[in-house]
Amino acid sequence: MHESFTALAKSLSDVIWGPFFLIPPLLLTGFYLSVRLRGIQFTKLPRALWLGLVIRREEGAEGDISHFQALMTALAATVGTGNIVGVAGAIAVGGPGALFWMWMTGLVGMATKYSEALLSVKYRTVDERGEQCGGPMVYLAHGIRWAPLGKTLGASFALFAAIASFGIGNMVQSNSVAEAFSGAFHIPHYLTGLIIAVAAGTVILGGIRSIGSFTGAFVPLMIAVYILSCLLILALTWERIPDALALVFEGAFSGTAAVGGFAGATLARAIGKGVARGIFSNESGLGSAGIAAAAAQTREPVSQALVSMTQTFIDTIVVCTLTGLAILTTGSWETGEGGARLTQHAFDVGLSAGFGSQIVAVCLAMFAFSTILGWCYYGEKSVEFLGGPRLVLPFRILYIAATFLGAVYSLDFVWAFAEIMNGLMAVPNLIGLLLLSGVLARETRQFFRR
Numbered sequence: 001m002h003e004s005f006t007a008l009a010k011s012l013s014d015v016i017w018g019p020f021f022l023i024p025p026l027l028l029t030g031f032y033l034s035v036r037l038r039g040i041q042f043t044k045l046p047r048a049l050w051l052g053l054v055i056r057r058e059e060g061a062e063g064d065i066s067h068f069q070a071l072m073t074a075l076a077a078t079v080g081t082g083n084i085v086g087v088a089g090a091i092a093v094g095g096p097g098a099l100f101w102m103w104m105t106g107l108v109g110m111a112t113k114y115s116e117a118l119l120s121v122k123y124r125t126v127d128e129r130g131e132q133c134g135g136p137m138v139y140l141a142h143g144i145r146w147a148p149l150g151k152t153l154g155a156s157f158a159l160f161a162a163i164a165s166f167g168i169g170n171m172v173q174s175n176s177v178a179e180a181f182s183g184a185f186h187i188p189h190y191l192t193g194l195i196i197a198v199a200a201g202t203v204i205l206g207g208i209r210s211i212g213s214f215t216g217a218f219v220p221l222m223i224a225v226y227i228l229s230c231l232l233i234l235a236l237t238w239e240r241i242p243d244a245l246a247l248v249f250e251g252a253f254s255g256t257a258a259v260g261g262f263a264g265a266t267l268a269r270a271i272g273k274g275v276a277r278g279i280f281s282n283e284s285g286l287g288s289a290g291i292a293a294a295a296a297q298t299r300e301p302v303s304q305a306l307v308s309m310t311q312t313f314i315d316t317i318v319v320c321t322l323t324g325l326a327i328l329t330t331g332s333w334e335t336g337e338g339g340a341r342l343t344q345h346a347f348d349v350g351l352s353a354g355f356g357s358q359i360v361a362v363c364l365a366m367f368a369f370s371t372i373l374g375w376c377y378y379g380e381k382s383v384e385f386l387g388g389p390r391l392v393l394p395f396r397i398l399y400i401a402a403t404f405l406g407a408v409y410s411l412d413f414v415w416a417f418a419e420i421m422n423g424l425m426a427v428p429n430l431i432g433l434l435l436l437s438g439v440l441a442r443e444t445r446q447f448f449r450r
Helices: 002-016 023-036 045-055 067-078 081-094 097-122 136-143 147-185 189-204 207-236 238-254 267-282 289-293 301-329 339-351 356-387 389-408 412-435 437-449
Strands: none
Touching (some): 023 097, 023 412, 023 437, 045 067, 045 301, 067 207, 067 289, 067 301, 081 147, 081 267, 081 301, 081 339, 097 238, 097 267, 136 147, 136 289, 136 356, 136 412, 147 189, 147 339, 147 356, 147 389, 147 412, 189 207, 189 356, 207 301, 207 339, 207 356, 267 301, 301 339, 301 437
């Protein structure tokens, strides 16, 4: 019976994340918003990076956490196993050309992420505890003029997000860490799960200010360690970078023929896997990051929207690119490996020091742990929207318990079901972005005029 449900969930997930259901609306919405906002992700990116990484905060503005902490909380949720496992999986199945389509997804996704953050700040409210409450569920409920439609879409998003938080944001993350640590350090799954649950609980029970303070210090370190490791590999294999880039662009438009142990990739696979994994990594269009953006201390929705836009740039254009190039320049993509094992192979070959697998395992643990923290906040705000603040503490306790369970049990069904919930989150969110695109254009235009 369990196998039947798992097979059904996987089939439904493949349909939702396939080329005929969710991917075209996500890409077309991103392209439409890019045009409507006059290519803001290209013209304002330097200013956005300056606001988020240098200025960091607006003194005296309303909100729970700074610009920088909101960005780091959102990055905590998105820079996860997808940047290690997802990129490797896309290249293993779709060939080097999949990396090009991840870039395209990231570029249009920046406009989508900007839009989600702007609306989240503009329509945010203050809850009974005095905390900011925003995100797609709020701007759908309060921004769409026909109230029945807005409330229905908002409640749908909140329900899907709350369920998804236990899967993609929690159990599959702790399971990935347990698997990696078991292989690299021979640590039992239950011990890894216990450590993660205790560590996560210490941060989570303090709420968004605790999460924001922790991610503000932890996430930059986490990303820096991984980026420096990738850059070291590329420095050691620098002469192969031009050939790797040539493979990416050639495979993007022609597919990649079978090479060695590589199974071979068609053009359709390159596009499909590249787009799907790109969206899955940066979450642009799913609406989740808007929940963190709504907590930021800011007077202007556009300011935080610009900062939030850089999240997709860092996640996909920077981190995913470095993973992909490390896999290609070391020749690991031809081994027939997939997932974390493919990235570990690339690090072992590239560093030639025998500890590449351990570095990947540690980075995977940091990425997954940060994702658990970020998605807890997304889940609790969704639950609060549906049932009020009284549900927040029970949710946190249940969420922490699920972290341990995820490490010790097989999660094929949970993974597939969570992917379905992630996809369903995007449906009400995309409808809202299109219906409120006029608000986005007007707010943006007025801000830059001032």
